Amino acid sequence: MFPLILVYVVLTIIRPQDYVPGLxxxxxxxxxxxxxxGAWLISRDKTFQAPxxxxxxxxLLILMVSEVANGWTGGAVDELARFGPxxxxxxxxxxxxSTQKRVRTAMTVFVICAAVLALHGIEQAKTGMGxxxxxxxEGGRIQYVGIFNDPNDLGLLFAATLPMAMFLGRPGAGAMRLVWLGAAAxxxxxxxxxxxRGAMxxxxxxxxxYVWYRRGIAVAGVLGVIGLTVMKLLSSRMDELDAGEESAAGRVDAWYAGxxxxxxxxxxxxxxxxxxxxxxxxxxxxFVLVIAETGFVGFVLWLAFVGYGFWMMLTIVRHVRVPGKDAAVEADWATERQMALTLLLSLCGLFASAFFLSRSYMIVMYLIAAMVAGHYVGARRRWPELPFFRLSDGGWRWVPAxxxxxxGFFVLVAVLLRTV
Structure with missing residues (x-):
């Protein structure tokens, strides 16, 4: 099961079937x-222990119902085929x-695949063709094939996998540390x-x-201002980051329409x-795309799906254990928290990019979310004191959320429209 789904990840990201003749x-x-x-169906590792x-x-059912509710019964089948995978x-x-080793392996595959696409982009930038x-x-921006034909989608992938590369290159990685840090660069x-701009x-x-977690919000705020200034100097498009700029104004108009x-x-x-x-x-x-296309019912479910991922990783990062005398156990716990922090940062990068893109149904988002859910389920098996999340216990809170x-979006758009 695990090797097959990793092959699926590789094919989804590198996509040789889109450019190798015959495939x-x-x-x-x-x-x-x-x-x-099929391997999952017969596996003993099947789990449903996360909301x-x-x-x-x-x-998925709401996606199908949304089509029927708007008068297109056949659209339900199309949604099943589109989002079912x-x-x-x-x-x-x-x-x-479900294990630390498998999460690390999955991160390795994601980083390698993203690095391959980055190398393709470097070739494009140098020769004009990948x-x-x-x-x-257009504008000298790199792109790839298939679902990564948009430079923004490439940037989303790179931003989401960057924390994984840094984790793999952490101190203690041995001779491979330089390799993973090189991949991060x-x-x-x-x-x-x-x-x-979204990826930056x-x-x-x-x-x-990350700085907030390590040094506090004040240091993070100061470095954030410095970082934004540097990015504006490095990128002409970042220098145009203004609600009145044509591209940004078009986005605000689209949010209003949604x-x-x-x-x-x-x-x-x-x-x-x-x-x-x-x-x-x-x-x-x-977020606006889900709100507009699936209404309140769909948005509650999607927000809960996204929110639980953040909540789970924060739970591990913030969990306080009484230190034991077994050094190996403490080292395992330290690794558990580092993995959770890495996946939390990946989610931050993923959804920070997605806030400026219509990628609510993009497969990469759900593959990373799967790693998050799987890691938490596995962590609970290894550390039973971690809480068990049940929809019956607190699922109602996603309705007011x-x-x-x-x-908040209505207020934000109203404010932005007055500045255009």
Whole structure:
């Protein structure tokens, strides 16, 4: 099961089937996923011990219902085919990442795949063409094939995997430390080449959260201001970061359109994938996209799915244990917390980027979320004192959280529209 889902991750990110002659004739990606799912079905490692394993299928159901509610019954089948693979991949990878060794291996695969895409971008930047046959994008921004054809998506991947590279290159990694730190530098250079403002801000968020954790909010704030100033000097697009700038203004207008869609269809939204049927531009915000397309019901589920991931990793990071006399046990706990902090920072980078992109259904998001859920389930087995999250115990709290988030967006957009 674990090797198969890792092969699926590699095929999803590196995507040789999109540019190697002949591979496009075979549905290699769905075949590998179905083999991994079959292995999951007969595996003893199956787990449903995290709320996300209930929430994600329910969210898929709402995606299907949103199409039916908007008068397109056939759209339910399309949503099952479109989002179903993400649900399957989440279940399989989440069950597989139950040990520290497997989480570390999954991180290794993600970092290597992201580094390959960064190398492709460097070749593009130097020669104007990558080995995939994809030329460098408009404005000299690097891009890849398939789901990473947009430079912003590349930046999202690099920002999310950067903390993993740093974890793998931590002190004690031995001779491989320089390799992983080199990979981290490669990812940072890749973000620079994408010239993605969202990805650059995501790096700033990741660094700020880490400094906040280590040194406190005051130091993080000062370094954040310095970091933002440096980024504006390095990137012409960061220098244009202003609500009145054309691209930013278009985003605000799209957010406003999305909230109007929600106002008109508050329960199930306008239907999954239908945002651009009502507005020329996509939402440019993963939260607004879910609010508009799936309504309040869908947004509650999606917010809960995302929120539990952050909550779980914070729980491990903040958990206080009475130190024991067994040095090996204490070393295992230290590694557990480092992994949780790494995945927490990856989530910060992922969703900081997603705040400026319409990537609510992107497979990479759910693969990383699977690692998070799997790590927590495994951590509870190793450390039974960690709390068990149940929807029945506190799932209701996501309803007022969703209400507050939607209200916050209405206020934010109202303020931004007055500054354009």
């Amino acid at each position: 496009d004739l075979v549905p290699i990606l769905p075949v590998v996923l179905m083999l991994a799912f 996300q394993f209930i929430i994600l299928p329910a969210f 993400a649900v399957i991949a989440f279940f399989v990878l989440g069950a597989a990442c 080995w995939t046959g994809i030329p460098i994008g 490669l990812l940072l250079y890749g973000i620079f080449l994408t010239n993605s 801000l995501a790096v700033l968020v990741v660094a700020g959260c 909230l109007e869609m929600f106002r008109d269809n508050p329960i199930f939204g306008v239907g999954a994938g239908n945002f651009t049927e009502y507005n020329e531009l996509t939402a440019h915000n993963s 969703a209400m507050g988030t939607i209200a």
